[in-house]
Amino acid sequence: MTEQSVTVAGSAVGGETVTATAPQDGTPDTRVSVKPKNNRAWFLVLPVVVSVAFTAVIPLMTVVNFSVQDIFSPDDRIFVGLEWFRSVSRDPEIRAAFVRTLLFSAQVLLLEIPLGVALAVAMPRRGIWVSVALVLVALPLLIPWNVVGTIWQIFARADIGLGGWTINNVLGIDFNYTLDSTDAWITVLIMDVWHWTPLVALLAYAGLRSIPDPYFQAAQIDGASAWATFRHIQLPRLRGVLTIAILLRFMDSFMIYTEPFVVTGGGPGNATSFLSILLSKIAVGQFDLGPAGAFSLLYFLVVQIVSYVFFTVLTRAGR
Amino acid sequence: MALVLDGVRVRQRGETWLHDIHLELSSGMTTLVGPMAAGKTTLMRVVGGLLPPDAGRVVVNGKDVTAISVRKRSVAFVYQQFINYPSLSVYENIASPLRIARSFPKKDMDRRVREVAEIMGIGDLLDRRPAELSGGQQQRTAIARALARPVDVLLLDEPLANLDFKLREQLRGDLKNMFRDSPGVVLYSTADPAEALTFASPTVVLGEGRVLDMGDVADMYAQPPTLAVAATLSDPPLNLLPGVIREGRIECLGSSFPSPGAHDSGRNVVLAVRPHQVTIERSGSEVLEFPAEIRLAEVTGSATFLHLLLADGRHLVAQLPGTQLFTPGERAVAYVDPAHIFVFDEVGGRLLATSAAEVDLHG
């Protein structure tokens, strides 16, 4: 009981401390702080710090190491400076993949954000159907990504896939994603929309739920149409949430790997060879660790910069 | 002095919220009164240690606590919103500060919790959760929690503002008795001047981030040193009229009275008179007369608020006793006894004079 109370009272919920303790010793803490500081917290975080260091930070340093060396074999390597960075940024195949990935991300955002918001607006705000709706909407998010890829790989097949077969034989349109580039692109795009729109919808739904009832009541009283209510009450309140949704979806779609790899393997040709797929080909397939290292770092840098720009633009627009 | 603020200044996002605050408060209750956005909450947060000041010091019982984080100070807060731990019972809520303070003997804890609950009148609600209580009961739980462990400084930020009018009246009386003999400093903020008058404790008047005045609230009411203080301590709001000093008399809208004190001729002044000092019956020879048209009469039963439109478009509000019926559009004459007028300097609002007969609020 004592422990529970200490934790409840010691945690700075929202930065407010309701009551405080008398000075335990005579020496004051000379750091002036707004939020209560608890040194014990650092010890709790230590295991995470160690494992992240081990699994991410140190390997990242290894990548940096590779990116500035030409490696023939583990014992045979020479320092080449920024050579790989230069050649990677000039490589036409990599440039094409970059454009392709950018195009894909743009289309993903254009489709998923409006669709997600529309879904959120349509979901019920109270009553028993709330839980049902939430579960249904969240289902695609719960499926492991390679399984998502497998589902769509089969679904879109022209011969045994329900979707592919329907399009070819019921709608009369020729559709074969293994042969046609456009068909492959569309398949991957629609799969991503199916998989990730629920995330946007759930985020937007949380944002919408925070709007107090009187706002909707006032809109009713003012005779506002559904569209006017959306435009003037719901949309302005969604700004913060949408910023997060856009950022997340951009980063994820720009780095997409599993799903398209399972469905098309990057093909036909390189129609769906996004940056990450190309990178894995170079690093794992060809074992060109030098160029792969440089590629990785540049990739990382691009994602950081674009995300930062996005974030700044979106939050500034809010002020 | 138990609590001293020395030159405290707070700036946030380019705006100064508190300008150079100097205060010396002794133990017992002190009321902090001021309108919205005067800086009351900011001041309390600085005193409590939630907000470090950009300049100045906070000294409690002789010790400089400015740099000490709130967790190490002996401070308790009661907020306007009823803040309680929602998952704990009332008993546990009140006991929580006692449990954290490892120096509080466990065997005394139960006795203390029950004692404080009894004082706050929630002795029979100890098993309930805050969500099951009414607003008044929740706030009393919050206050009980703040009282559980004796602290050096108890801060209450407009604690009754979210309660019903009648409940407020009732709790005000309870709190006044409770804090009167407190060994620590109790700082109570309010935007309601009537509340400040009820508490009749040493009062600090705050306005626009500055201390406008400090002292006995009845004195400040009777002799406000500045227009800002007079306006803050008036409910209903003060009537303000323009005046000019000319040859020993103060002229105002066609009427005049002898100017108390010698002041330069031609000087513009602001005359302030409280609504209950405006009558519609002539009560003496040397009174100010303002012909007016009746715009509105608000009758509450115990008083009638008469809104008068003066010749030059100004408004005057008279508070008349009892129920008096009027027809809007009727003509009337408003009378003001110069004895009840405050004359303020036009620039800076300093009180230049009150008249001969002062209202003596001390018996």
Add this chain to the structure above:
Amino acid sequence: MADIRLEGVGHSYDGGRTWALKPMTWTWRSSRAYALLGPSGCGKTTLLNIISGLLSPTVGRIWFDDREVTAVPTAGRNIAQVFQFPVLYEEMSVYDNLAFPLRNRKYPKAEIDQRVRRVSQLLGLDDHLRRRSRRLDPGRQQIVSLGRGLVRSEVAAVLLDEPLTVVDPALKWTLRSKLKEIHRDTGHTLIYVTHDQTEALTFADEVVVLNEGAIVQAGEPTELFLSPAHEFVGHFIGSPGMNVVPAEIADGVVRVAETDVGRAVGELEPGPVHIGVRPEFARLGGEGTSPGLPVQVMEVDRMGAYNLVHVKAGDHPVIAKTEADARFAPGTVEFLHLAPDRTFLFRDSVRCGSIAPLDAGEPLDSIAPLDGKGAP
């Protein structure tokens, strides 16, 4: 402007176990300014939401004039509602906020402009018309909210749910008077919900006092103040509210702790009773004349314009309102005079009689009651 008639309207939030609003029949007469006054949880917001259509009553029917609107949704009822906190379209300017209800209803542009400017002038918003509503302080935002409710002229009623909660105390007085003036000029039916008796009394033509889901008494502010029919009304109205002193009737005499206070007026059985007298009508000091009793002065609150003297009648605390310069010292004994036509007797919280001086000079059993049992 319409008469709003409620017939047997009641509401329960938990399927009939408890009634937030007990079935009631009441008519809100057109063009009057009403205050719906009561403590938290008394059902006033429930009642307001039923009138506006935001809540469908569990039982009962509602008419606007001759049109039954029980099943008609909010948009079709043509009412305006102002909430406790500012409800604004934050991205829009003040002008657009005010124009919004009119634009939705496809009013011609010239008329919209005219109405918006008129309301803006009434409420003192002229300097802020072009500003984004989000940038105003809460008090002004609430004024804009209010303005949006007033732009449509043919609303059946304007419903205000504790609208001045977020407004600065000094501004509250100005806004209340302004509302009253607007009401006089426009003739809208106004229903103003509040727990603040000062607000209710200064604002309304008629005050409806609600407690625990039922109307306790309704009438003009003066009437409720001078003639409360129920102890609750006596307590809730007035600041401070009516004093309630436990007493006893024996042989037609009202007695407080062995002291004869006055003669009971009204057909009353002997037994316990409550004396109700407002602080304004409890006069302290001077020669002891009936009705009244000696009391001990405990404490004096100096409120500036008047004093509140706390005394003890027997064991019971009583408050008397006196002039600001009256002098009473704690610890002394003074005589408390009870104004005979303003002091009432209550049994089971309902008014049942009043008090007369002890030596009125007439036989006790031939005195007719001064006023009746007092029902709304």
